[in-house]
Amino acid sequence: MSTSLLLLIIVLIGFIAYFAGRARSFARSNGKLASLHSLPGYHGSYVAIWAVLPATLVLAAWLIASPLYVDYSVRATFPDAVQGQGGATVQLALGQVKSVAAGLDRLTAAETAALENGSANLRETLAAKGIALAGEGESYMLKAAQRFNTISTYSRWLMSAVVLLVALAGGLYAVRNISTRFRARNQVERVMLAALIVASSIAVLTTIGIAGSMLSEAGRFFSMVSPTEFFFGTVWDPRFAAAGSGGASGQFGLLPLLAGTLYIAFVAMLFAVPIGLFAAIYMAEYASPRLRSTAKPLLEVLAGIPTIVYGFFALVTVGPFLRDISAQLNGLLTGNYQNFIQGQSVLTAGIVMGIMLIPFVSSLSDDIITQVPRALRDGSLGLGATRSETVKKVILPAALPGIVGALLLTASRAVGETMIVVLAAGVAARMQLNPFEPMTTVTVKIVHQLTGDLEFTSPQTLVAFALGITLFVITLCLNIYALYIVRKYREQYE
Incomplete structure (x- = not known):
């Protein structure tokens, strides 16, 4: 059977x-x-x-x-x-x-x-x-x-x-x-409580297992490559040892990947935060109930689109548009119709990733703003303040800790993105400040190092676990800091 x-x-x-x-x-x-x-x-x-x-x-x-x-x-x-x-x-x-x-x-x-x-x-x-x-x-x-x-x-x-x-x-x-x-009810509730404990334990144990597996493999990598070289190196070139190279196995500098990760996430947040926050303020304070019930679900549809679709959108639409518009601007200013924005660039990836993050910012911020008590709004309006003054001087200061926490959680989501970066920003690992040039992120290189038929015995493959535990620590710190901000400065209302 x-x-x-x-x-x-x-x-x-x-x-x-x-x-x-x-x-x-x-x-x-x-x-x-x-x-x-x-x-x-x-x-x-x-x-x-x-x-x-x-x-x-x-x-x-x-x-x-x-x-x-x-x-x-x-x-x-x-x-x-x-x-x-x-x-x-x-x-x-x-x-x-x-x-x-x-x-x-x-x-x-x-x-x-x-x-x-x-x-x-x-x-x-x-x-x-x-x-x-x-x-x-x-x-x-x-x-x-x-x-x-x-x-x-x-x-x-x-x-x-x-x-x-x-x-x-x-x-x-x-x-x-x-x-x-x-007492059948007591017996059933005891079983349900045990089931809830098991479910919670599975989530915790899964996190511990993921961290433990990455730490063990990262330890093997650091036994082959110096941690100083990895964390402070400025060149990413993990090539296999060539004949006559004296055993050199490439360079594993983290800084170019970390710079690309933070730069692209910063551009994405720079694009997503104003739009998402303004959308949240409008839906929470200005929109009619009928418009809010229609606009909010439509805005949150963006969160359900697969990231690979955003990557295609960046590769086919946003990247060529920025490249062509830069060529037109350069031609009008200098007479040379050569584009100064690459099709794959930090700007392209940041804009498309920002579009993906808008519903995260708007939805979280909207929930936080609507939790501000109605009495604060009525008191401000009763004292003669306009609606915009009430939003700026009463509602936003009261909701600011929660909004900051929401933005930090959104930033951790941006740091871990992969497919948009692969298609929109390229795979070039370098340190530069020009947002019109390609860069890459930690997640992209993790995928790149684990692609193929390589065994987990060389630093070229084990470096993926070192990158993974680094990214894990970064996102964990962002989440912990976001929770700290929310709990420390959260207003307690009756």
Whole structure:
């Protein structure tokens, strides 16, 4: 029985168990629901949880342990000559055995018999069925593959029987516990609390795992390249060592990438902040409810557009437009119609990224401005201030800490952008202040260094993890500082 079908049956058992629990609670109350400690829905949920949760846990544990046991049993049948050649050889042989096992299902009884008595070649027979082996098929592989299929099939059927038995037993046990004074609600809420804790823990543990994996690989990189050279180097040229180079493996200066990251993010924020903030002020203070209900969702549609689409927009529209307009301006001023803005430039990437960030700025700022109490507005207007004076001198100062925090969170989003920069700013790693020339960012070089068939044994690939942990620290610091600003200067209103 397949895992998906087994899960479907478990869900069906849980569905039936829910209604069985409800019916049991109705029967116990003799039609008087007031005599029940918990509502019938809680009794049904209690029975459904006992029917589904233990069976699901058993299924998950079996799916983890069964492949380990099957692999161990199959490796035990390998000849001593194979097992004595080391773990890599055993794993390669195990992979070939699994390929043979997959091909045995396609063979006829006559073909299988021919393989067993040695009158047919294993590799050629499987190749005729579309199964390719990495090497020549050895005689022991056929028996190992048959054992693999036998144990796997037995394990699958035994798993199905055990899981279904656990589901049924759990449901029956829960149904028997139902009584008028049974605290089903407390039991269900305890399970839900545990589920919430597990969900929260998964998020935290995932972050710790990501940071730990990057730190371990970054440590390997810094064992090959000096941290001083990486953090303070001004040249990015991670080439492989060439013959006669004396072991030189390129230069891994972070500063050009960091400069490009911050420069492009600065231009994007310079474009997004005024437009987004003014849009938020208009929607929160000036727009009618009807216009606000229409304009805000339309503005937030920009946040749902994939970044690769923004990259195409920059490459096809914004970049050529800036290049052509610069050529026209240069021609009018000097008579030389040569463009001074490149199609791929910091300005192009900054403008398009700024367009992408507008809904982040406007939506967050709008939510913060609307949280300012109405009494402050009415008091300012009552003292004779105009609406614009109220916005400038009352509302914005009250909402400023939250707006600053929103802008810092938006900046961390800009720092981590990749696809727009690849298509709009190029891949040139250099330090310069001209916004009309190409630059690149940390995220682009992470993708570039991990593209290809390279193994994670050279500094050219391990540098991606050093770049990743650097970017992780930058964005983490921005987020922490944003939360600090919000909490320190947040106004407390009744």
